[in-house]
Amino acid sequence: MNKRINGHGHLLPTPDKIPAFMKEKKFFWVNEQRSFMCQGDWQRPITDPSFFLEEKLHWMAENNIDHEVVLSLSQLYCNGYSEQDSFDVIRFQNDFNAEVQQLHPDKFTTGFVVQPRHLDQALAEMERCVSQLNMKLLCLSTHFLNAQDEWCSVADESLLPLWQLADELGLALEIHPYDAGRMVNLKDRFWRNHLVWMMAQTADTYLMFTLLGFAERFANVRTCFAHGNMLGHANYGRVVQGVEGRPDLFPSTHHPEQTLAKANVYFDTLVHDVATLDLLIKRAGSAQILWGVDDPYPLGEMATVANCYPGKLLDDAVDAQVISTDQQRAIMADNVLRWLNIAL
Numbered sequence: 001m002n003k004r005i006n007g008h009g010h011l012l013p014t015p016d017k018i019p020a021f022m023k024e025k026k027f028f029w030v031n032e033q034r035s036f037m038c039q040g041d042w043q044r045p046i047t048d049p050s051f052f053l054e055e056k057l058h059w060m061a062e063n064n065i066d067h068e069v070v071l072s073l074s075q076l077y078c079n080g081y082s083e084q085d086s087f088d089v090i091r092f093q094n095d096f097n098a099e100v101q102q103l104h105p106d107k108f109t110t111g112f113v114v115q116p117r118h119l120d121q122a123l124a125e126m127e128r129c130v131s132q133l134n135m136k137l138l139c140l141s142t143h144f145l146n147a148q149d150e151w152c153s154v155a156d157e158s159l160l161p162l163w164q165l166a167d168e169l170g171l172a173l174e175i176h177p178y179d180a181g182r183m184v185n186l187k188d189r190f191w192r193n194h195l196v197w198m199m200a201q202t203a204d205t206y207l208m209f210t211l212l213g214f215a216e217r218f219a220n221v222r223t224c225f226a227h228g229n230m231l232g233h234a235n236y237g238r239v240v241q242g243v244e245g246r247p248d249l250f251p252s253t254h255h256p257e258q259t260l261a262k263a264n265v266y267f268d269t270l271v272h273d274v275a276t277l278d279l280l281i282k283r284a285g286s287a288q289i290l291w292g293v294d295d296p297y298p299l300g301e302m303a304t305v306a307n308c309y310p311g312k313l314l315d316d317a318v319d320a321q322v323i324s325t326d327q328q329r330a331i332m333a334d335n336v337l338r339w340l341n342i343a344l
Contacts, residue, residue: 002329003344005336006060006310008174008226008268008292008300009068011110012037012051013096027089028075039075048296048304053100057107059296063310067106067344068295069336070097072113072139074178079115080145086115090125098133109340111137111174116144116159123165130169136340137172142205143183151183155209167218172340175209176226177201194299203232207239213254215262222264222339224290228271233283236260261285266339268292269313269331270300277313278322286327290335 015030023029026040034052036043050059060068076093078086090113097110112129114122129135146152154162154175166173180197181188206229209215215223225232236256243250259265261284270292271277280289293310294300301310314331317323323331337343 003066003333004064004311005291005333005344006065006068006293006295007224007290007336007339008270009056009070009295010051010073010297011053011056011070011097011100012046012073014052017096019092021088022092025085027081027085028073037075047298048302050296056296057104060107065293065310068108069137069340070100070108070110071137071174071176072097072111074141074176077113077115077141077144077178079117079141079143079179079182080149081115083118083121086118087121090115094125094129094133094135098129098135101133101135106344109137109342110135111139113139114162116140116154116162117146119159119161122162126162126165126169126171130171136342137174138166139174139176141179142175142177142201143179153205153208155205155212155214157212163214163218163221167220170220170341171222173221173223174226175202175205175223199227199231202226202229203235206232207235210239210256210259211243211250211253213258215259215265216254219264222266222341224266224268224339226268226270226292227294228267228269228276228280228289228292230271230276230280233267233279234276236283261288263288266290266335268294270294272313274313274317274320274322277317281323286323286331287335289331290339291332 012030015032018029028039030037035046049055072093076089078089094112101108101110112135114125116122140154143151143153177198180193180201184197202225206225239256266288267280267284268290295302298305301308301312303309314328318325318328
């Protein structure tokens with residue numbers, strides 16, 4: 001039987017699992033009714049029971065998902081937090097994810113997170129998560145607030161020690177957007193931060209990743225860009241035109257074509273339409289695409305959205321003859337396993 005492996009999922013801790021300091025300092029908590037996740041003065045409805053572990057296992061069974069990659073919670077990237085607060089929040093997040101993986105190793109591969117602003121702390125936490133917690137997937141926000149309180153891409157020379165350690169440890173790496181509303185001075189009308197600007201964040205870090213040649217320089221790191229890096233792929237021609245039209249602005253950079261179809265660069269399928277998936281495959285090749293549901297969020301492939309279900313985009317792509325059934329099976333299993341460098 002062919003396995004179905006979801007390479008992009010999320011999981012919330014139940015209220016009793018969240019330490020008291022998280023709510024006291026307004027970092028993050030879930031209300032007792034499990035109806036809202038909260039942070040500061042912000043709250044977001046919990047739209048599906050599968051945000052929680054036991055319900056997630058039932059949801060996976062119902063949707064024939066054999067294994068799921070659980071990423072770190074975006075709300076816990078700790079951008080702008082003090083060194084001690086970052087340590088406390090990240091230690092909680094990583095220990096929670098590690099426990100999920102330890103309890104259900106056949107069902108979950110879980111990621112861990114670090115805060116690059118506190119680089120020595122980040123390097124030590126990477127070592128701990130790999131050596132003590134047996135975790136193989138590092139999750140990074142596309143951008144972080146550096147020590148000068150400037151927004152900086154994680155594909156930046158200031159983070160070379162982090163990438164070098166990830167290379168030495170042979171990690172899988174997930175780059176995921178968040179905090180667009182703090183970076184872009186626009187009122188978040190019509191959910192524009194999620195629909196446009198988070199996609200732009202990913203495209204920006206992909207730009208830096210390609211121009212600085214990170215795929216070549218850190219060949220043992222297998223990097224996946226969330227949500228297909230859809231705007232990054234659509235913007236490829238403009239970047240090439242810029243590099244070739246104004247070479248004076250790009251001294252000692254790699255040409256963007258050098259990163260295309262690299263064996264250590266991946267993109268998930270969460271792009272919502274077959275035409276965009278077709279573009280991804282034409283740019284990167286189907287071997288570099290992995291299935292991502294982004295569950296249980298409503299922007300994921302969830303049945304809470306009309307005419308949607310986990311795997312719908314790939315079914316539609318087969319029907320449209322954009323991919324074959326063999327490619328679909330690889331995207332849903334082999335490609336995910338190659339990214340993670342694990343066997344199931």
